[in-house]
Amino acid sequence: MNDSDTEPVRVVCGFDLGGTKLGGIVVDAAGLDPLHEDRLPSPTGLDGVLDAITDLRDSLLKGAVEALGRPVELAAVGLGAPGLVDRSGTLRFGANLPGVVDAPLADLLRERLGVPVAVDNDATCAAWAEHERGAAVGANHSMTITLGTGIGAGITVKGEILRGAHGFAGEPGHMVVDPHGPRCPCGRRGCWERFGSGSGLGRLAREAAESGNASRLLELAGGEIGEVKGELVTRAAAEGDEEALAVIREFAWWVALGIANLVNVLDSELVVIGGGLADAGDLLLDPVRSAYRDLVLGADHRDEVPIVVAKLGSRAGAWGAALLALARLEV
Ligand SMILES: [Zn+2]
Incomplete structure (x- = not known):
């Protein structure tokens, strides 16, 4: 030795x-x-x-x-x-x-x-x-959006983390996207994370169940509307259940709305989606990509912004x- x-x-x-x-x-x-x-x-x-x-x-x-x-x-x-x-x-x-x-x-x-x-x-x-070891390696202007119970984000600009004047930059989960929307734990109404997170997906699914448009979801939840959660939606959608896929498309629109707003401000070159919901992969990301194109400013006249799954997981x-x-x- x-x-x-x-x-x-x-x-x-x-x-x-x-x-x-x-x-x-x-x-x-x-x-x-x-x-x-x-x-x-x-x-x-x-x-x-x-x-x-x-x-x-x-x-x-x-x-x-x-x-x-x-x-x-x-x-x-x-x-x-x-x-x-x-x-x-x-x-x-x-x-x-x-x-x-x-x-x-x-x-x-x-x-x-x-x-x-x-x-x-x-x-x-x-x-x-x-940015350093995962899906955004090589992208100088990227954002990583973490879709879990809430929404977290980190933004890189010129290859550096954007911290802002006080260190607080990158809290898009609390962008208000509907002033009359559901109340958020932060005290306001209609924050993006009330719609675009796992809890948002669960809420959309329960609304569909209440309107009688989620029979398979209700079955998976043992007949209890209160038990209809986001995980069940991705499970039923993966089975090909049409009603669950409709909930996913509605949810994807809300996710895409926030991404399009952020790209309008930041002109990122790559969007990485992490958090538990990223496990749904293209089942979720395909409708997000499609809605994003409808929502971002001048989609036909700007470079495409790939929306990809994070690599490093939890x-x-x-x-x-x-x-x-x-x-x-x-x-
Ligand atoms: Zn909030």
Whole structure:
């Protein structure tokens, strides 16, 4: 065994704080394939978040040592958090994290873990991962839209993440697309994510069931309209059920409306769709592409904007957090 076998390998941990889980990933200082991944159930409260990240760090580093067969040294940490994260790494507001407001996450984690820490919005981290290692590699002007329970987004301009004046850029989920629409947890009505997310799909499906236009969906839901959820729509549509396909087309129009609005503003060259709904693939994306062409300004007179499925799946947020830490912290 020579010295280079016993010298610690510098590694970076990335964390993705979601509504149901805290995901973690550890990479080497080149940010290449993850050495180890792990997850914990989502913690509650600020202290719970800090404790869970500390525990997950320990398990990630142990996994990295096993993967490499060499000691490791933690060089930096990245965290993606759901909500408005300012440039100092403070989570100002997260609608889905009760009890965590104005939390200086970067400072607290730096103190706790003893290494440099970068914190950004979770969807921004996922977009950065797709830009660096996934579906948006090579695209300088792209956006990654995460369609889950809500809608998250990250935008790249000239190959860099668009952060805006305060760090809050990329929250199109709360663009109001119908001022008389359903109420959003953010306090307003008719936000895009009330229509274009998994919960939006479920609502459209229940409306179809109430009007008697979703017999297969109702059957899959055991006859209970309240049990008609977004997952059932994609399942029935994959079977070829016409009523479910009609719900998918209506849903796709709402998704495309937001994308067309964003492309009108940003003139992106590529749109990447991630999140749970991306698993539906072309079943969803074909009607989105078609509606997008109807909605974007001057479709016949501009370059086509491919709308593609994300490549990195549920690991994108944590991996992107690690990659952002590498990019920002001069590790
Ligand atoms: Zn909203």
